[in-house]
Amino acid sequence: MIVQREQMNVVIVGHVDHGKSTLIGRLLADTNSLPQGKLEAVRKKCEHTSRPFEYAFLLDALKDEQTQGITIDTARSFFKSQKRDYIIIDAPGHIEFLKNMVTGAARAQAALLVIDAHEGIQENSKRHGYMMSFLGIKNITICVNKMDLVEYDQSIFEDIQRQYEEFLLEINLKSTHFIPISARHGENITTLSRRIPWYKGDCVLEALDNFNKDAPSHERELRFPVQDIYKFTAFGDERRIIAGRVESGTVQAGDEVVFLPSQKTSRIKTIEHFPQPCHSEAVAGESSGFTLETQIYIRPGEIMCRAKEKLPHVATHFKANVFWMGKQPLVKRKNYKLKIATQQVPVMLTDIIHVLDACELSSIQNKGQVDRHDVAECIFETLKSIAFDDIHFIAQTARFVIVDNYEIAGGGIILAPVYVQDSVLGQHIEEREFKWERSGITPDKRAMKYQHKSVLVIIDGPLSTGRPIAKALEETLFKLGKFTYLLGVPSHLLASGATTNDRVLNRVYHLQQLGELARVLTDAGLILITTIADIDKDELNMLRSLNRPSKTVVVRIGFNHFEHNDAHLILSEEEGAHSGADKIVNFLIKSLLLDPEYSI
Amino acid sequence: MKNKTLSKLDDLEAQSVYILREAYREFKSLAMLWSIGKDSTVLLWLARKAFLGHVPFPLVHIDTSYKIPEMITYRDQLAREWNLNMIYGQNTEAIKAKHTFPEGAIDRLSCCKLLKTEALRHTLAGDWPRYRLNHQTSQYELDTNKEPYTGVIVGVRADEEGSRSKERYFSPRDRNNDWDVGDQPPELWNQFKTDFAPGTHLRIHPLLDWTELNIWEYIERENIPITSLYFDQGNGKRYRSLGCYPCTFPVESTARTVHEIVEELRTGKFANIAERAGRAQDKDDGGGLETLRRDGYM
Numbered sequence: 001m002i003v004q005r006e007q008m009n010v011v012i013v014g015h016v017d018h019g020k021s022t023l024i025g026r027l028l029a030d031t032n033s034l035p036q037g038k039l040e041a042v043r044k045k046c047e048h049t050s051r052p053f054e055y056a057f058l059l060d061a062l063k064d065e066q067t068q069g070i071t072i073d074t075a076r077s078f079f080k081s082q083k084r085d086y087i088i089i090d091a092p093g094h095i096e097f098l099k100n101m102v103t104g105a106a107r108a109q110a111a112l113l114v115i116d117a118h119e120g121i122q123e124n125s126k127r128h129g130y131m132m133s134f135l136g137i138k139n140i141t142i143c144v145n146k147m148d149l150v151e152y153d154q155s156i157f158e159d160i161q162r163q164y165e166e167f168l169l170e171i172n173l174k175s176t177h178f179i180p181i182s183a184r185h186g187e188n189i190t191t192l193s194r195r196i197p198w199y200k201g202d203c204v205l206e207a208l209d210n211f212n213k214d215a216p217s218h219e220r221e222l223r224f225p226v227q228d229i230y231k232f233t234a235f236g237d238e239r240r241i242i243a244g245r246v247e248s249g250t251v252q253a254g255d256e257v258v259f260l261p262s263q264k265t266s267r268i269k270t271i272e273h274f275p276q277p278c279h280s281e282a283v284a285g286e287s288s289g290f291t292l293e294t295q296i297y298i299r300p301g302e303i304m305c306r307a308k309e310k311l312p313h314v315a316t317h318f319k320a321n322v323f324w325m326g327k328q329p330l331v332k333r334k335n336y337k338l339k340i341a342t343q344q345v346p347v348m349l350t351d352i353i354h355v356l357d358a359c360e361l362s363s364i365q366n367k368g369q370v371d372r373h374d375v376a377e378c379i380f381e382t383l384k385s386i387a388f389d390d391i392h393f394i395a396q397t398a399r400f401v402i403v404d405n406y407e408i409a410g411g412g413i414i415l416a417p418v419y420v421q422d423s424v425l426g427q428h429i430e431e432r433e434f435k436w437e438r439s440g441i442t443p444d445k446r447a448m449k450y451q452h453k454s455v456l457v458i459i460d461g462p463l464s465t466g467r468p469i470a471k472a473l474e475e476t477l478f479k480l481g482k483f484t485y486l487l488g489v490p491s492h493l494l495a496s497g498a499t500t501n502d503r504v505l506n507r508v509y510h511l512q513q514l515g516e517l518a519r520v521l522t523d524a525g526l527i528l529i530t531t532i533a534d535i536d537k538d539e540l541n542m543l544r545s546l547n548r549p550s551k552t553v554v555v556r557i558g559f560n561h562f563e564h565n566d567a568h569l570i571l572s573e574e575e576g577a578h579s580g581a582d583k584i585v586n587f588l589i590k591s592l593l594l595d596p597e598y599s600i
Numbered sequence: 601m602k603n604k605t606l607s608k609l610d611d612l613e614a615q616s617v618y619i620l621r622e623a624y625r626e627f628k629s630l631a632m633l634w635s636i637g638k639d640s641t642v643l644l645w646l647a648r649k650a651f652l653g654h655v656p657f658p659l660v661h662i663d664t665s666y667k668i669p670e671m672i673t674y675r676d677q678l679a680r681e682w683n684l685n686m687i688y689g690q691n692t693e694a695i696k697a698k699h700t701f702p703e704g705a706i707d708r709l710s711c712c713k714l715l716k717t718e719a720l721r722h723t724l725a726g727d728w729p730r731y732r733l734n735h736q737t738s739q740y741e742l743d744t745n746k747e748p749y750t751g752v753i754v755g756v757r758a759d760e761e762g763s764r765s766k767e768r769y770f771s772p773r774d775r776n777n778d779w780d781v782g783d784q785p786p787e788l789w790n791q792f793k794t795d796f797a798p799g800t801h802l803r804i805h806p807l808l809d810w811t812e813l814n815i816w817e818y819i820e821r822e823n824i825p826i827t828s829l830y831f832d833q834g835n836g837k838r839y840r841s842l843g844c845y846p847c848t849f850p851v852e853s854t855a856r857t858v859h860e861i862v863e864e865l866r867t868g869k870f871a872n873i874a875e876r877a878g879r880a881q882d883k884d885d886g887g888g889l890e891t892l893r894r895d896g897y898m
Contacts, residue, residue, distance in 0.1 A: 007608045078759055078811065087809070099786035104767070106788035110664055173830040228625045235683070241652055245618050254680055274653045285606045285697070287617035300625060339791050399789040406795040408786050502795050536624070 006084040008213060011105045013091045013132065014114035015122035018057035019145040023114060023183040024077060024090050025055025027204070029189040033079035034058065055183065083209040091128075098127075098324040098373055102411065105132060109140035109210045112204065117156055117180070118149040121163055129164075130375070133173050134323060134413065136395055139211040141177040143204060147196065150183040154198045176205050195251070217284045222249030223312070223389070223397050224304040225341035226259070241272055241289040242304065244342060247396035249306070251290075252281045256307040258420065259298045260387035261314045265307060267293040271340055297561035298538070301343035303397060305389045312387045312397055317350070317418040322402070323375045326409025330370035330378075330402070333424060336409075337504050340400035343386050346508040347402065351379035370410075377415075383508055384538035388414050406502065425545060432519075439523070443550075446525035450483045454522040456547045457584065459531045461557030465573060466531035468469050469557070474529055480585070484527040511539055515546025522550035529590075538565060547575075553591075555584055609818050613646065616806040618790065619769050620650040620753065621651055623804045624657065627751030628793040629689070631724070634659040636671040637842045640755035641678075642815050643807055645824045647753075648682070658685040658732075660723060661748075664715040665695050666702055666844035674827040679733055686733035687721025687743060692716050702846040724749050724801075750796065753804045759811045771803045772796060799875075813865045820858045832856050 030490035046565035091104035338347035459466035556567035679686035701711030722728035732743035754866040785793040837850040
């Protein structure tokens with residue numbers, strides 16, 4: 001069998017009109033990578049319309065582009081050298097299309113940055129250089145183009161090189177290759193130019209061939225973000241498969257593993273494959289699936305690691321660099337969705353350390369928000385603990401995006417975890433309690449009157465299993481003469497302004513709303529009952545905090561995945577509605593909440 | 601095995617599987633388009649890889665009634681063998697009224713629009729009948745599920761033609777199936793647009809980075825069953841791309857095996873000729889296919 005050729009994605013970036021499309025057209029034409037007759041057809045079309053032929057026309061696949069004359073989106077084309085196959089990604093230079101440039105560049109392992117020798121370094125020459133480093137592209141070559149317009153003048157080339165090297169130094173980037181080229185005339189593209197005898201380095205094609213792909217990180221610590229958990233029961237399949245991609249490291253059957261942030265542990269039983277039988281090992285880059293020796297309750301989003309290796313951080317606060325592409329600015333104390341590896345959690349911006357102007361390299365302090373196209377160093381707070389690494393340790397688990405109103409609006413890299421006591425929720429509760437005008441009737445007086453303390457009863461279980469028991473509980477308590485209420489309004493009907501079908505954010509809106517309602521209703525002396533499907537520890541903590549100082553009681557139906565006695569009472573999934581309700585009432589009596597003695 | 605390195609095909613496979621799994625986790629109402637051609641059959645194989653032998657969503661085929669008959673036989677045979685949740689949709693009205701290009705009523709592009717684009721739009725939306733394979737009877741029956749699919753997995757590749765080179769892995773479509781090429785979501789570090797406003801849906805493209813050669817190399821490596829129309833049956837002709845018989849023409853080729861096709865693409869006469877050269881409707885669209893694609897054509 002013939003050995004497969006290596007493939008590399010290269011992105012072409014630079015300021016608008018500096019000649020990116022022409023360079024690509026040249027690379028395609030001069031490596032004989034164009035479909036038969038394409039070059040002739042475009043030449044003919046130009047003659048037909050009396051326009052001078054341009055190599056850039058070869059790429060103008062879309063009609064939009066032809067009329068506007070600029071690249072609006074990343075387009076892919078393919079060419080080959082002796083060494084490997086290239087997928088070339090043409091990224092738009094115009095600032096309006098930054099998100100498209102980022103999309104193209106994030107897929108690349110190498111970049112060619114084009115600077116017009118005649119026009120010199122422009123805003124996006126710098127911005128794109130900065131973004132390449134942000135996105136983690138290590139192979140960058142600077143092509144100083146249109147050398148024909150400056151009569152192949154060595155001093156002009158060297159001036160640009162010196163200026164750009166200064167810029168690179170300021171943003172802590174290593175100096176890189178500079179090549180004087182003329183894409184239009186094919187100078188220094190696939191062969192060294194005779195017109196530029198003073199240049200002794202590589203031509204563009206050689207520079208590309210000399211790039212090295214990142215070595216797969218097999219030797220590193222294992223990071224396996226759990227993408228999903230499958231239990232396909234069809235055709236008698238009993239396997240419970242933990243699915244995802246190995247982002248770094250290696251994992252073998254028999255390995256002891258720990259899942260973060262839950263800290264549950266198990267051992268790898270099998271590495272599943274289709275259609276072949278099981279493999280003994282999975283390495284970085286592979287999409288894989290595992291079965292475990294023990295049944296543990298974990299959720300998609302957790303990171304599986306090897307127990308004896310250095311583990312990722314687990315925290316709710318982190319410091320990060322972000323770049324913002326959203327139409328609306330990034331503001332503090334608003335719920336966004338964070339996606340990091342396979343985790344999705346609500347996140348808030350809590351602090352802006354500074355905003356960096358990538359062109360002027362000045363840093364702006366005291367800015368209240370992060371505007372479109374800004375790059376900023378910020379502190380974020382997630383609603384739940386997440387597992388992550390520093391960007392300098394393992395990049396794959398340190399990169400994240402922020403979703404605002406269904407769109408990926410920002411990208412970021414984590415610099416370090418931040419360990420603080422303070423939380424946005426804590427501040428909110430403090431403020432709420434401080435500003436609350438207290439009722440003249442104290443909770444104790446109410447408890448005496450109603451002959452029971454107030455409490456929030458959360459009935460938690462797999463989807464919709466809690467409803468019948470909750471109804472029976474309300475009825476039983478009511479018949480006992482207790483002041484009780486079952487909250488059955490779907491929260492999206494209550495929440496004003498917070499309408500979204502984003503399940504991650506919807507869930508947090510729901511819980512926040514519920515927590516606030518619970519605080520008011522339990523303050524009024526109620527035994528408030530509500531059902532929630534599969535609440536986790538962080539969500540429970542949030543509800544408890546919001547409901548404080550009133551007590552919260554948790555009844556879990558089915559498998560108890562909680563630790564540290566978070567659930568007060570466990571009921572089986574087969575439990576009848578009335579017997580379940582009786583058990584809850586008994587529990588409430590036992591824990592003094594309903595004790596008639598209390599009122600004496 | 602410590603130094604096991606992944607090949608180009610391994611990388612492509614891992615990425616496609618990752619995208620399929622993202623789609624399955626994020627979309628409640630998910631379907632995969634299966635055109636019976638090599639690309640979407642590779643996609644189907646990748647789904648079985650991703651879900652360890654299962655295909656946990658329906659496969660949708662748009663039957664124009666002008667498909668090469670072998671394609672339908674092959675479709676139903678695999679559907680039975682692999683226990684697929686197989687669904688087809690059709691523009692029955694236009695076919696009954698003979699309002700088609702082969703009947704001489706309309707031009708090629710209008711025919712594509714009616715029999716493919718329209719049929720697809722309404723089948724995905726659920727407002728036209730869907731026919732589902734009953735594995736007990738081996739017959740197609742009217743499907744009771746009329747829920748619109750909010751995630752649609754499609755086997756397009758960036759190297760096919762110009763407009764496809766600008767697609768995203770997760771590409772939003774509005775209520776009318778429209779694709780706004782100028783305003784597409786960013787995709788970075790394997791984070792895709794999986795959130796969508798009510799009324800919109802997403803097309804998911806796990807094969808975007810594959811080339812025609814990659815597809816055949818993978819078919820060879822994995823030994824994926826592929827319809828015999830792609831091979832020379834003895835008359836020196838084979839199909840390079842499959843579609844409706846009035847508009848798809850075989851190419852001159854004596855390739856009889858997958859391996860011979862791989863060789864032909866790698867070094868032979870097709871190395872520099874566009875794959876869709878045998879598709880007549882592309883030419884009628886000024887070479888762009890974009891008019892059709894904006895309207896939801898695959």
